């Protein structure tokens with residue numbers, strides 16, 4: 035961080051929808067990998083990847099769970115690609131109150147893909163390893179990000195707050211806020 | 218705690234609308250494994266021989282394999298058992314897809330249906346919540362369509378549906394149970410489901426299935442996956458395309474149909490077209506397949522993608538697998554476009570892709586022979602394709618002549634009379650077989666046709682090459698990495714097997730060798746059917762990823778049972794013998810164990826007798842094919858022996874005529 039830049043590893047899973055054979059091995063493997071001890075149980079309903087299938091419409095979409103969202107969208111997204119109408123929210127990866135997907139079946143707690151973080155780390159995430167048809171492929175790289183950019187953005191935000199509420203009020207709130215906030 | 222299995226069955230009494238979750242005995246799983254093994258135990262105990270297919274006392278058992286729901290690759294079979302209306306013996310067909318693992322995740326190993334529902338219903342299983350629901354709105358709907366409608370109605374896109382179409386509702390003797398990309402087709406299981414008034418069983422499960430020793434189990438899975446990859450990269454030389462690569466056969470991906478179209482019979486299993494396959498046909502059929510095929514698809518947790526979505530012009534998309542690709546085409550002397558098109562209707566109606574086309578070709582032969590007349594086929598079009606659609610529609614509705622044809626060729630011929638029996642020529646134990654007519658008797662196949670109780674050659678063959686390889690060096694190359702053999706002697710049997718001369722069929726393999734070969738091949742199918750494994754990764758194939766050496770390890774690390782090759786072999790023998798005992802008790806005897814009379818041109822009655830005698834003895838059966846006291850006691854099947862004695866089974870040589878009529882003629886709806 036000396037030079038004002040931060041680095042982090044970006045992990046990417048690329049999904050080739052055309053190649054999916056709908057076998058759900060990815061669901062099986064993800065649920066097994068996250069069992070304790072590993073693979074002591076399997077249950078696709080606990081998987082952090084789900085294959086949305088509508089076989090008569092030739093739709094096969096493996097989606098990985100992103101984070102939990104406390105409120106559902108007020109509008110809904112549907113997509114149509116090459117005359118194929120994808121199901122409502124079919125391409126969305128949120129764990130969202132409007133659907134059961136990506137929630138633990140017993141506790142109801144949201145599920146989130148953690149890229150199979152583990153010690154020692156896997157060469158490739160589990161779902162990628164078991165997908166033998168090249169639908170899921172994995173790569174990773176290091177990204178360096180300039181911290182300055184963030185600072186500038188923060189300043190723009192602060193300035194607009196000051197314009198609106200005045201310096202004192204903003205200072206007061208920041209003080210209160212910093213006392214409550216968990217670090 | 219139970220591993221790999223759930224330890225619970227779901228008992229559903231349709232007459233009273235009663236549903237019970239019943240704990241099973243762990244000892245039974247150790248002795249009979251799961252799937253077919255424990256299904257057979259239930260059928261033996263609860264369905265006495267007086268019960269016919271359409272009695273409320275007949276059971277329809279949906280049994281998941283012991284390892285379904287675990288990470289074992291390709292382990293996704295549901296074994297359905299009942300008494301068949303067609304053969305009046307035990308029917309045990311299985312289906313792939315997703316249903317079995319889903320049922321496991323819902324917390325059950327089996328669904329056992331008994332009684333009859335007063336109206337058409339479906340069963341909805343969601344974990345602990347099980348309901349019998351009205352299905353009157355689904356009457357007459359297609360099987361695939363029903364699955365889609367039920368998922369929508371229940372708002373459960375991930376639910377799995379096993380459903381019947383119109384054929385099952387109308388109790389067509391060769392009606393299937395369809396499940397997405399697969400079906401349990403043989404023996405009229407769908408007719409029994411229809412008779413019970415059940416349109417569909419819908420399952421959604423969200424519970425865990427446990428492994429006893431996960432690290433060990435996963436290591437075995439990795440080995441299987443590596444070997445699948447190896448086999449993908451190294452097809453077996455010298456065998457037909459579908460046997461060179463793994464899968465259940467890869468009919469959706471392979472375009473070269475020279476072997477099937479020139480070696481299998483066309484029409485009513487009659488006509489061989491030796492020079493049928495040409496470059497032009499290859500081009501045209503490839504184009505048809507490419508135009509209609511959406512994508513290749515798999516069953517649960519399997520990379521083989523043997524199925525495909527097929528969209529015939531102007532018809533809804535459906536999922537196809539295996540050899541139904543050609544059965545309609547060849548029965549109607551038509552082309553692939555017709556075959557893929559009519560199979561859409563046949564799948565929605567829910568009929569067996571082996572029996573249905575043959576029944577239709579049989580009807581047309583009777584018309585040609587003047588045994589049936591134009592009056593029997595009012596309004597039937599002139600062209601072959603149109604006739605097949607007309608016949609299919611009438612059969613599944615049991616309308617007019619269709620009502621008789623719906624009983625299959627054996628019973629229909631009896632009802633029609635006037636010499637029609639001669640035209641029902643391709644049956645074993647009253648059921649239509651693959652349309653193969655060959656020249657020289659093959660002793661291994663003779664035994665498999667005679668004694669195989671699944672009544673389907675593809676469900677007993679596989680481990681051992683179908684024919685000798687001409688060159689010795691090719692044979693040597695073949696046995697080099699053949700580690701799947703249970704014993705080294707099998708390599709020698711194959712090495713010495715010649716295409717011509719002293720060591721060729723019919724006298725070689727010798728009857729003793731044939732016993733070993735048939736027994737090994739059959740054993741692997743029985744193990745698959747108890748574990749829920751797809752034959753496409755196992756028993757159907759030469760050099761399969763699953764074999765007698767790794768199976769015991771899969772079972773013991775999966776379930777925690779003590780299992781080695783000897784225990785597993787004995788367990789498989791136990792429930793295989795129990796299957797025979799069920800059929801023995803229903804009157805099956807030596808006289809029933811024969812291939813279609815015209816299957817081979819060159820027959821050898823003395824050799825055939827010797828083969829059957831030797832095999833019966835090898836299996837521990839008496840000269841009627843009935844398991845002996847010694848065999849039964851050794852397997853711990855003393856209860857079977859007691860029952861045989863009580864019923865005087867050993868003194869029955871099968872001379873008495875079997876039941877005179879089909880289980881039901883005419884529709885009741």
Ligand code: SF4
Nearest residue numbers: 064147149150159161
């Ligand atoms: S990367 Fe790992 S956690 Fe994420 S979906 Fe795949 S298997 Fe599950």
Ligand code: SF4
Nearest residue numbers: 054055057058060165
């Ligand atoms: S493992 Fe691959 S092919 Fe199979 S369902 Fe998942 S993404 Fe599709």
Ligand code: SF4
Nearest residue numbers: 465516519523751753
């Ligand atoms: S080999 Fe084919 S039929 Fe068998 S489980 Fe795999 S995809 Fe299904």
